[in-house]
Amino acid sequence: MLKGKKVGLRARHEDDIPILRAELYDDVVNGSRAEGAPWRPITPGSKDPRLVVDDKAEGLVPFSVVELEGGTLVGTANLWGIDNHHRSAHIGLGLLPSTRGKGYGTDVVATLCHYGFVVRGLQRLQIETLADNHAMLRSAERNGFVREGVLRSSAWVLGEFLDQVLLGLLAQEWKPDSQG
Numbered sequence: 001m002l003k004g005k006k007v008g009l010r011a012r013h014e015d016d017i018p019i020l021r022a023e024l025y026d027d028v029v030n031g032s033r034a035e036g037a038p039w040r041p042i043t044p045g046s047k048d049p050r051l052v053v054d055d056k057a058e059g060l061v062p063f064s065v066v067e068l069e070g071g072t073l074v075g076t077a078n079l080w081g082i083d084n085h086h087r088s089a090h091i092g093l094g095l096l097p098s099t100r101g102k103g104y105g106t107d108v109v110a111t112l113c114h115y116g117f118v119v120r121g122l123q124r125l126q127i128e129t130l131a132d133n134h135a136m137l138r139s140a141e142r143n144g145f146v147r148e149g150v151l152r153s154s155a156w157v158l159g160e161f162l163d164q165v166l167l168g169l170l171a172q173e174w175k176p177d178s179q180g
């Protein structure tokens with residue numbers, strides 16, 4: 001398990017799946033804001049890749065996020081679009097609604113940076129998020145990510161086009177344990 005200050009990133013367990021489906025992916029607003037595709041229900045038992053992990057997939061490493069103290073599941077995190085030629089990848093995360101606003105998101109980003117830069121030897125990590133997602137923007141910026149641009153009207157979300165912000169962090173800029 002990868003350990004941050006408050007959370008751990010571990011493999012997906014069978015028991016996680018019904019919780020993630022019910023509390024994260026069944027929520028139309030959360031799903032519409034977090035996914036690059038229209039929300040649709042996930043049938044129990046389906047092999048949806050957001051829930052069931054393919055350990056052989058090259059470009060995607062999904063984690064379940066747990067509280068370090070007690071091990072309770074609090075969400076998902078992943079490194080996706082891993083490109084071993086350009087040595088870059090994207091970060092994604094989603095916390096269960098009841099666990100948000102406790103500093104876990106900031107700690108998940110820090111832990112994913114450790115995985116990306118130290119374990120995988122990547123040079124660049126990138127995040128795309130909706131321009132009104134202040135908690136995500138702040139979680140990224142506290143770890144040193146800088147805003148590199150705005151993708152105007154790039155996301156269709158529940159009846160309107162929203163801007164997305166693109167943030168990047170390079171290995172040489174990253175300060176482990178900063179979260180300033």
Ligand SMILES: CC(C)(COP(=O)(O)OP(=O)(O)OC[C@H]1O[C@@H](n2cnc3c(N)ncnc32)[C@H](O)[C@@H]1OP(=O)(O)O)[C@@H](O)C(=O)NCCC(=O)NCCS
Binds near residue numbers: 106128130134
């Ligand atoms: C985005 C998300 C991962 C952030 O994690 P979190 O644990 O809630 O965030 P933190 O508690 O670490 O807070 C980070 C910062 O955002 C601020 N913040 C938290 N919730 C906020 C809110 N609703 N509005 C404004 N700021 C907020 C915190 O005060 C903190 O700032 P500070 O460090 O200056 O005090 C989490 O809210 C989430 O899962 N949201 C739904 C899914 C999602 O949007 N995923 C990202 C898709 S790209």
